[in-house]
Amino acid sequence: MSAESVLCVEGLSIRYAGRTVLEDVSLDVPRGSVFALLGRNGMGKSSLVRCALGQQKPTAGAARLFGEKSWTSRARAMARVGVVPEEPDAPPEMTADDLVRFCRPLYATWDDAVARTLLDRLEVPRRTAFEKLSKGQKGAVMLALALAPVPDLLVLDDPTLGLDVVARRVLYDEIIGALADRGTTAFVTTHDLAGIEGIVERVGILKDRRLVLAESLETLKERFRRIRCARSDGGAFSWVPFEVVEAIERDWGRQAVVANFSEERLAAFEAGAAVAEVEVGALDLEEIFLAVVAPAEAGARA
Amino acid sequence: MSVVWTVAAREIRARRMVLVAALVVGAILSLSFAAAVRAGASAGDQALIALLFCTSFPVAIALGVGASMVSRELGERRLGFYFSRPIPALHLWAGKVLGAAAVVVVAFACIQASLLFSTMDLAGYFRVLRVAAPVLLFVMAVGHVVSSMYRARSPWFVVDIVLAGASIAAFGTIVRTIFEAGAFLSWRFGPVLPLLLAAGVVALLGAAAVQLSVGRTDARRAHLALSATVWVSVVVILGGFAAWQRWLLGGTPAQAGGAGYPLIVPPSGEGIFFRGLTERGGFVPFYLMDAGSGAFLRISPESVPFPAFSADGRTAAWISIPDLWEADDWRPRLSVARLADEVRLDVRMRMPVQQEARWHAVLALHPDGRQAVIKGDGAVGLVELDTARVGASIAQPQVFAADVLADGRIRLFHGTWEHAVGPALAVTVWSPSDGATTEALRVPGAALLTRRGDIAVVAVGRREKAILDLAAGTEHRVVSVDADLLPRALVLGDGRLALGMGTEVRITDAAGTTLAVVPLPAKSQASALREPELGQLAVGVWSLALSKRGTLFVDAATGAVLREEPGLLPAGAQGQGAQAEPGSLASRLFTNEDGALVALEPGGRRRVILAAAGSGE
Numbered sequence: 001m002s003a004e005s006v007l008c009v010e011g012l013s014i015r016y017a018g019r020t021v022l023e024d025v026s027l028d029v030p031r032g033s034v035f036a037l038l039g040r041n042g043m044g045k046s047s048l049v050r051c052a053l054g055q056q057k058p059t060a061g062a063a064r065l066f067g068e069k070s071w072t073s074r075a076r077a078m079a080r081v082g083v084v085p086e087e088p089d090a091p092p093e094m095t096a097d098d099l100v101r102f103c104r105p106l107y108a109t110w111d112d113a114v115a116r117t118l119l120d121r122l123e124v125p126r127r128t129a130f131e132k133l134s135k136g137q138k139g140a141v142m143l144a145l146a147l148a149p150v151p152d153l154l155v156l157d158d159p160t161l162g163l164d165v166v167a168r169r170v171l172y173d174e175i176i177g178a179l180a181d182r183g184t185t186a187f188v189t190t191h192d193l194a195g196i197e198g199i200v201e202r203v204g205i206l207k208d209r210r211l212v213l214a215e216s217l218e219t220l221k222e223r224f225r226r227i228r229c230a231r232s233d234g235g236a237f238s239w240v241p242f243e244v245v246e247a248i249e250r251d252w253g254r255q256a257v258v259a260n261f262s263e264e265r266l267a268a269f270e271a272g273a274a275v276a277e278v279e280v281g282a283l284d285l286e287e288i289f290l291a292v293v294a295p296a297e298a299g300a301r302a
Numbered sequence: 303m304s305v306v307w308t309v310a311a312r313e314i315r316a317r318r319m320v321l322v323a324a325l326v327v328g329a330i331l332s333l334s335f336a337a338a339v340r341a342g343a344s345a346g347d348q349a350l351i352a353l354l355f356c357t358s359f360p361v362a363i364a365l366g367v368g369a370s371m372v373s374r375e376l377g378e379r380r381l382g383f384y385f386s387r388p389i390p391a392l393h394l395w396a397g398k399v400l401g402a403a404a405v406v407v408v409a410f411a412c413i414q415a416s417l418l419f420s421t422m423d424l425a426g427y428f429r430v431l432r433v434a435a436p437v438l439l440f441v442m443a444v445g446h447v448v449s450s451m452y453r454a455r456s457p458w459f460v461v462d463i464v465l466a467g468a469s470i471a472a473f474g475t476i477v478r479t480i481f482e483a484g485a486f487l488s489w490r491f492g493p494v495l496p497l498l499l500a501a502g503v504v505a506l507l508g509a510a511a512v513q514l515s516v517g518r519t520d521a522r523r524a525h526l527a528l529s530a531t532v533w534v535s536v537v538v539i540l541g542g543f544a545a546w547q548r549w550l551l552g553g554t555p556a557q558a559g560g561a562g563y564p565l566i567v568p569p570s571g572e573g574i575f576f577r578g579l580t581e582r583g584g585f586v587p588f589y590l591m592d593a594g595s596g597a598f599l600r601i602s603p604e605s606v607p608f609p610a611f612s613a614d615g616r617t618a619a620w621i622s623i624p625d626l627w628e629a630d631d632w633r634p635r636l637s638v639a640r641l642a643d644e645v646r647l648d649v650r651m652r653m654p655v656q657q658e659a660r661w662h663a664v665l666a667l668h669p670d671g672r673q674a675v676i677k678g679d680g681a682v683g684l685v686e687l688d689t690a691r692v693g694a695s696i697a698q699p700q701v702f703a704a705d706v707l708a709d710g711r712i713r714l715f716h717g718t719w720e721h722a723v724g725p726a727l728a729v730t731v732w733s734p735s736d737g738a739t740t741e742a743l744r745v746p747g748a749a750l751l752t753r754r755g756d757i758a759v760v761a762v763g764r765r766e767k768a769i770l771d772l773a774a775g776t777e778h779r780v781v782s783v784d785a786d787l788l789p790r791a792l793v794l795g796d797g798r799l800a801l802g803m804g805t806e807v808r809i810t811d812a813a814g815t816t817l818a819v820v821p822l823p824a825k826s827q828a829s830a831l832r833e834p835e836l837g838q839l840a841v842g843v844w845s846l847a848l849s850k851r852g853t854l855f856v857d858a859a860t861g862a863v864l865r866e867e868p869g870l871l872p873a874g875a876q877g878q879g880a881q882a883e884p885g886s887l888a889s890r891l892f893t894n895e896d897g898a899l900v901a902l903e904p905g906g907r908r909r910v911i912l913a914a915a916g917s918g919e
Contacts, residue, residue, distance in 0.1 A: 016522070055385045055519040074518075075390040083386035090383050091375075105308050106387050187834055 004031045005067070006153050007052055012061035014047045021047050023209045026063070029153075030200070034179060034186040035219075036196050038289050039206030045189040046086050048206075052187070053083060065153070079107060082146030086157040086189075092131030096124055100148070107149035115148035122170060136167035143171060147178050147255045155177065156188045160195060168195055175199065183297035192276040193286040194288050203285065207293045217285065224288045225261035227269075229254055230277035237274040241265045245291045257283065257291040305389050305719055309397025310404065313371075317405045320363055324409035331355050331416035356417060360410040364438040368445025371402045372510060377453035382519045391515040399507055407431075436499050443506030447532055450513060454525030465505055466694050469536050476540070476547050483551045484602025488585040494546060498539065505535030521702045550583045553593050555598050557582070558913030560897035564608065565874040567888035569881060571615020573641045577603065579897055580915045590618055591640045591744055593887060593901070593911050599639055607637070610664040610879065615886075616641050619664045619674050620686060634661050636676075636690045661685075661692070665704035666712075668882070675704040682714060684734045694734040703750060705880065710735065713742070713772065715750050715758075723747075727760055729772055742775050751791040754881045757812060759791035759799060767791060768802050769814050778814035782806075788844070792831035794858055797885035798838050802828035807841050809861055818861030820854065830872035833884040834902055838864070840889075842872040853892065870902075 007029035021044040024068070029035040039045050047118050048058035054074030063070040065077040090099055096119055104110050119126060122140040130138065139159060146154060154175070176199055190196050197217070204214035204284045207271040227242070228235040230253040239247065242258035242265060249255075261280070271277050283291065334351060374393075375381045384394050411431060418427045451462045480486065488494075509531035509711040517524020558578025566575040572594035578586050588607060591598040601607050605622030612618075619638045668674060668684075671755040673693070676685050681872050682704070683695030700717035707713055718728045727748040730741045745768055748760035764785040769778045784804025792800040794809075798817060801808045807820040822828060822843055829844035829851075839856040853866040873891040879905045882888035890902045896914035903909050 050382070050519060053386060055382055057516075057518075057520070057523065074385065075388050075393075078386060079388035081386070083382075085382055087379060087387065089380040091312070091380065094312070098312075098315075102308060102312055103387065105304055106389060180541060 004089045006031050006065070007028065007155075007187055008064040008067075009048065009052060010056045010062050010064070012048065012051060012063060014044060014051065014056075015059045020209055022058075022206075025206070025211045026061075027211060027214045029184055029185060029187050032183050032202045034188065034199050035202045035204065036200040037187070037189045037204045037206065038191075038193065038293075039189075040293055041191075042176050043206040044209065045206060046157055049086075049155060049187075049189060053078070053081065053155060054250075071266065079109075079149070080152040082140045082149055082151035082184075083156045084139070084146045084154075084156045084159045086159075086161060088130070088135075088142045090130045090138075090141065090145070092129060092191060094130050094134075095128055096126045096130070096144070099130065099141060099145055103145055103148070108210065109150045111148055111150055114150065115144040118144040118147060128223075135162045136164065139163055139167065139171060143174060147174070150182060151184060154184050156186065156190070158189050160190060160192045168192060172196075193289055194284070197285040200285070203288075205289060205292050212292060220285075220288055221282060223261050224257065224259055224283050224291060226281040226283055227256050227258060227261075227266075228277075228279040228281070229275050232274045232276040235274045238272060239269070240272070241268050253277070257287075259291075305393045305918075307401065308402035309384070309389065309394055313398055313401025314390070314401075314404055317367060317402075320367065320405055320409055320410065324359070324363065324412035327355070327359050328414070328416045331413065332419045335416060335419065356414055359413050360406070360434070360438055361441055362835060363409045363557060364406045364441040365445040367402045367406050368442035368447075369449035371398050371442070371446045372514065373446060373453045376450065376517075376521050377455075378517070378520070379521075380498040391518065392511060395511040395514045399510065402442060403439055406442050407435050410434055410438055413580060429661035430635075436496070436503060440499055440503045443503055443510070446510055446553070447506050447528065450510075450528050454521050456522050456525050457527060458529060462533075464707075465536075466534050467814070469533075471542060472540050472541070474880065476544055476813045480547055480550065483585075484587065484604035485550055485583075485585040486604060488550060488583050494543070494583075498543060500533075501542075503541045505539060506532065509535065522744050539795070546583070550585050551600070553578065553582045553585075553587060553600070555589050555596075555912055558912055560893065560912050561873065561899045562586070565891075565899075566609060566611070566879065567874050567882065567891060568611030568615030568618075568886075569613060569879070570883045570886040571611070571641070572887055573611055573615045574887075574891075574899075574911065575607075575609050575611075575618065576912070590639055593912065595642075597641075601813060605635070608663060609639075610666050610674065612667040613669060613880070617667060617671055617687075619667060621661055621664055621676060621882075623662070636661075636664075636685065636687070638687050665701065666706055668706045669708075675706065677701050677704075682712075682732065684712070694737065696732055696737060696739060698730065698732070698739070703753070703879075705753070707731070712758050715753075718744065729758075729770070739891075742772055743770055743777070745770070745777065749789070751789055752793060752881045754793035757793050757797070757799070759793065759801065761786065761789035764789070765804070767803070767814075769799060769810070769812060771812065780808065780810060780813070780814040780816075782808075786827070788827050788829055790828045790831050792833060793881060794833055794839070795836045796858075798858065800831045800833075800841075800858070801811065802831060807831070807839075807856075809839070809858060820856050820861045820863065822854075823850070826850065832872045832882065832889040833858070834890045835904060836884045840872055842870075844871065851895070867892075870900075873899055 005028050009025055009027045012022060012025045037045055051058045052070055054070035057071050066080060068077060070077060100115050124137045124140050159171060172195055179186060188196060200217055202216050203220055205212050239256055243260040245257045245259050247256035338347060338351060414430060419671040451459055469907045497603055498826050509528050512531040513524045516527035559580030561576035564577060572592050574591045574593050577588050586603060588601040588603050589598050590601060607620040607622045609618040609620035611633035617640055620635050621634045623634060661676045663676045663677050665677055670707045672687055674685050674687055676683050680697055681695050681701040682698045682701050683692040685692050698714060698716060700713050703715040705713045711731050714730045714732055716728055716730065718726045723746040726744050726746040727750060728741055729743040730739050732739045745760055748762045748768060751759045751761055756771060758770040758772055760768045760770060767780045780801055782803030786802060786804055790802035794800060797812060799810050801810060805822050808816050809818040810816050820841060826843045826845045828841050830842035832840040834840050837858050839858040841854040841856055843852050843854055851871050852866055853870045854866050857864055873893045887901060892900050892902060895902060898910055898914035899912035901909045901911055
């Protein structure tokens with residue numbers, strides 16, 4: 001854990017009734033960063049979030065918030081954390097006003113204006129019971145409640161789940177605003193990779209119960225590339241020195257997604273036999289994610 | 303603390319419709335009462351309405367509120383809303399419990415207010431509220447626990463059900479044992495029931511605290527934490543309850559602190575039936591004890607047993623009323639105990655209820671040891687001890703004593719009333735084999751004092767005794783100068799009689815001729831007469847000023863006082879049973895000033911049968 005770490009997970013494992021959901025996961029969310037935790041459904045993202053927030057005790061390992069164990073110092077840490085859960089979980093009979101009134105005395109840093117402004121901007125009816133709001137409105141209320149305490153850390157557990165495109169856009173705008181205005185650290189789990197790509201700085205990907213990578217998006221995009229080359233009769237073909245994530249061969253030539261791209265390796269590859277017309281393409285976050293978690297499907301799509 | 307209030311206020315606001323519903327129900331009840339009163343409904347009907355509405359609604363509310371306190375949000379995965387805020391788990395628990403409890407109690411108060419309109423008893427209103435509030439909190443806590451266990455959808459719920467069944471069975475067994483021992487009143491009115499209730503509320507609500515602290519949003523972990531706390535608490539509470547029950551019912555004659563009322567001792571043998579003097583948790587059992595071996599049997603005081611002993615004192619039989627918890631079977635119960643090295647209760651069975659005679663007492667045991675004379679409302683019967691079957695019976699009211707004669711007939715002592723002479727004591731001989739009855743004697747205004755063989759002594763007014771020859775049907779009167787406050791008489795082993803006659807005891811022959819006089823100290827009367835050994839008369843002397851008690855030991859032939867034992871008084875009421883034989887334990891039993899029961903052994907040695915409280919004996 002670095003000194004600047006806001007959220008840190010160390011060797012965390014979660015098991016339910018003998019079924020392992022997460023195995024030895026470690027990650028670090030530095031202050032001021034936006035960390036996106038990606039993974040397919042059922043990979044344990046929400047469980048990890050609950051452990052990180054001190055709502056659930058991990059089977060092994062620990063999560064830390066602001067340097068303290070989440071499980072033991074949850075209440076204190078939550079004064080600095082805003083949470084938008086996967087499923088809006090506010091009491092169904094409470095209105096947005098009720099919720100604001102309820103939460104206000106719990107935080108020393110509560111800013112009513114933030115909540116009010118956000119609710120007004122998103123046109124959320126203030127006196128309608130939470131259960132009667134639309135999915136997008138519920139999400140907006142949860143976001144308002146998460147941002148109003150002016151948190152140091154914003155935890156968003158798949159906040160766009162079930163939201164339409166417009167609502168999703170608004171949500172991201174607000175998050176971006178919060179991040180830009182206050183330098184808030186954000187930890188996001190999501191399936192909306194296109195939406196998150198514009199704001200995320202670090203990415204972690206869960207696969208087969210483990211965190212298979214956790215690094216900056218910039219680095220990730222540097223090393224994950226798509227390489228195409230035409231067929232050549234010059235001799236035996238090889239992708240060496242690349243680490244191939246997935247590869248296909250068609251009439252027009254060969255294509256691979258490689259996980260260790262660099263200009264030096266490309267030069268070495270081009271110098272090899274049976275390689276012609278080499279093209280290198282960048283991958284977006286979704287393509288990288290697919291290449292990591294489901295290379296076969298990624299290949300078929302290509 | 304403000305966090306607790308914030309959560310509590312939200313809980314109350316969320317259930318404000320419950321309070322509105324309670325107000326509506328209360329108003330409807332008030333109108334119902336008013337209508338019932340106008341329609342001339344009886345107090346019983348009104349009480350029934352009150353009981354139905356004022357208990358069912360609040361209990362349903364308590365269960366519902368308890369069930370939705372935490373478990374609904376946990377089951378619907380909405381508890382994360384609270385745990386995502388800076389709310390400590392214990393504050394969340396306190397706020398939720400406080401809010402839910404407030405709703406339950408206020409709803410009850412609203413419903414109960416309807417009674418206030420009909421009774422206008424404000425003090426009673428708050429008294430009911432004070433009693434009902436903890437009960438409703440317990441119900442609420444039960445609702446929470448059961449709902450949490452069920453909603454966890456965990457396979458461990460089966461274990462919960464099994465443990466709940468076992469706990470209820472264990473609790474029922476303990477309570478049943480208490481009821482069977484006749485300690486219902488200790489249980490009902492002692493501090494244990496409120497303590498159990500309080501322990502239950504604390505345990506169940508404490509389990510909710512553990513559930514929230516340890517489980518948080520993890521339903522399964524919360525369930526395990528809740529279950530572990532609940533069942534450990536239940537085991538501890540049941541263990542404490544069982545220990546208390548063992549202590550409550552575990553009293554022995556040695557801890558009885560002496561003998562209180564009644565003290566019944568057979569004419570011969572070592573049997574003693576008594577009630578202790580010192581209570582244990584408010585419980586004072588009856589004991590049937592063999593003074594020789596020390597073996598004893600505890601008997602429920604609530605069954606009101608008054609045993610009759612066989613002539614040898616080895617068998618005791620009594621009819622007891624059913625225990626309160628046996629409301630499904632109100633038939634009287636015949637119990638027979640054999641006194642040997644251990645006191646064994648051999649028969650314990652129901653007697654058939656006969657409409658004309660609800661049997662309620664055993665008057666005498668047949669010398670053959672297989673039958674007993676019993677009495678009921680206006681009837682007397684002969685019952686088989688082994689089967690409790692009533693073989694023969696006659697209608698005979700007001701029977702208070704009976705003797706089984708050598709030829710199998712039964713001599714009944716009973717009251718009669720005639721317009722001309724008023725109340726009288728009559729002696730009737732009944733032949734169970736053919737049902738024939740013959741009245742042998744009738745003495746107006748008489749009360750039976752004692753009897754031995756065919757001789758009986760009755761008191762007639764406050765100055766007169768009549769010596770009855772029951773076989774011949776004759777009587778001889780003896781008149782005293784002073785009035786008797788305590789009429790006493792004894793038929794001595796040699797056929798003479800000792801009669802308490804105001805300030806003296808006269809020794810007479812069977813015709814009432816005075817043979818000797820034992821003067822008593824000034825302002826004293828004979829409280830009891832015994833024959834501790836043949837030819838010796840023990841006269842218990844009791845001062846009217848209550849400042850003096852003691853026993854004079856008198857030569858029955860001359861009336862000379864042999865010695866005085868200050869502080870001792872003959873123990874036990876002579877009652878309507880057969881008179882003690884000379885030298886028997888019954889004739890040698892005394893109580894001292896501390897209340898200890900001692901037997902004077904031949905030679906003057908005192909054998910402590912029951913030590914006094916705090917004597918350390």
